[in-house]
Amino acid sequence: PDPKLPLNALVEKHFVLNHFGPNNDFVVLILVFQKLCEGIFKVLIKDIPTTCQVSCLEVLRILSRDKKVLVPVTTKENMQILLRLAKLNELDDSLDKVSEFPVIVESLKCLCNIVFNSQMAQQLSLELNLAAKLCNLLRKCKDRKFISDIKCFDLRLLFLLSLLHTDIRSQLRYELQGLPLLTQILESAFSIKWTDEYESAIDHNGPPLSPQETDCAIEALKALFNVTVDSWKVHKESDSHQFRVMAAVLRHCLLIVGPTEEKTEELHR
Numbered sequence: 001p002d003p004k005l006p007l008n009a010l011v012e013k014h015f016v017l018n019h020f021g022p023n024n025d026f027v028v029l030i031l032v033f034q035k036l037c038e039g040i041f042k043v044l045i046k047d048i049p050t051t052c053q054v055s056c057l058e059v060l061r062i063l064s065r066d067k068k069v070l071v072p073v074t075t076k077e078n079m080q081i082l083l084r085l086a087k088l089n090e091l092d093d094s095l096d097k098v099s100e101f102p103v104i105v106e107s108l109k110c111l112c113n114i115v116f117n118s119q120m121a122q123q124l125s126l127e128l129n130l131a132a133k134l135c136n137l138l139r140k141c142k143d144r145k146f147i148s149d150i151k152c153f154d155l156r157l158l159f160l161l162s163l164l165h166t167d168i169r170s171q172l173r174y175e176l177q178g179l180p181l182l183t184q185i186l187e188s189a190f191s192i193k194w195t196d197e198y199e200s201a202i203d204h205n206g207p208p209l210s211p212q213e214t215d216c217a218i219e220a221l222k223a224l225f226n227v228t229v230d231s232w233k234v235h236k237e238s239d240s241h242q243f244r245v246m247a248a249v250l251r252h253c254l255l256i257v258g259p260t261e262e263k264t265e266e267l268h269r
Contacts, residue, residue, distance in 0.1 A: 030068050037063055037073040044081050050099055053085065057106035064113035074120045079128060082107050082114075087140075088133040095140050101150060108153035115160055122164050131168050134158045135176045138185065148212035151185070155219035162226035172227045179242050182224045186249050189217040190256060198248045202255050209267075214258040218267055221253070 040056045048056075063069050083089050086107035087100075095101075114121045115130075125131075134154050141151045162168050172178030186192075189209070193201045209217065224246070258264040 030066070033063050033066070033069045034072050037069060041073060041078045041081055044085065050103055053103045054106055057085070057103065057110055061106060061110045061113060064110055064117065067117045070114060070118045070121070074114060074118045074124070076124055076127070079111075079114075079121065079124050082111050083128065083130070083133065086111060086137075088130070088137055095147065095150070101147065105149045105153060108150065108157060112153060112157050112160060115157065115164070122161075125161060126165065126168075131158065131161050131171055132176055134161070135172070135178065135181060138181060142184070142188070148216055152212070152216045152219055155185070155216060155223055159219060159223040159226060162223060169226055169230060172223075173230075178227045179224070179246065182220050182227065183242070183246050183249055185220045186217055186224070186253070189213045189220065190249070190252055192249065192252055198244050200248055200252045202252065206256075208257045208259050208264075211259045211263070214263050214267055217253070218263075221267075 037060060040060050043056055044053065080089070086104050087095065095104075111130075115125055134157055137154050138151065138158075141147050141154070158172075162172060190200075190213075195201050228243075228246075254268055256267075258267050
């Protein structure tokens, strides 16, 4: 191995070069990566500097792309380690330390990969009530600056959960008040100014959305679709109000542009 390469780049290089090698080599490589994952979790439970936490999480994120690597390391204890690092454990966890933001973001990225690639992790996410924890973190992000990445990967994980578990859609829709929460996130991303109860002002000469806000809006829209896909019938007056607000926000979305033509197309889809 090249001693000049950082650990995450080294793992990335070997992951790509060896992933499709001979069967025996591949089995050995998977075992090595599994042991590496186990070692990373043992390090992450210790009190180590933030830079070390980020490096460990970057390597784990790369390794977690492979389902076989995740089999022995996807445990409740390891999931709880990542939840703690992502500030998803306690209601009173604050987002005051900017120095911790890279750790939170990398932990959320790891959770996205692990939940997507592991059925065990998907079951554990239900047991650990991950959807509720993600909604709590989103509420902490409200009106905060410099946290676009945290919000974006929180939303991505929420989308994945609601995609993989239809039961979570109902929990998000009713128990967790996901419809108003996601609508408010879109309002914030689009900087909407209301001229009437269900009408927003459109500044045709205004600047395009920033790349960060565009990415957050796209993830929020994906999650919002999952939350509302089964809501074919409105039962309450409050539901009617929320859907009308959502419709106004979606109309606004179609009248604004992103930072590039490709991003604008993705936003409008």
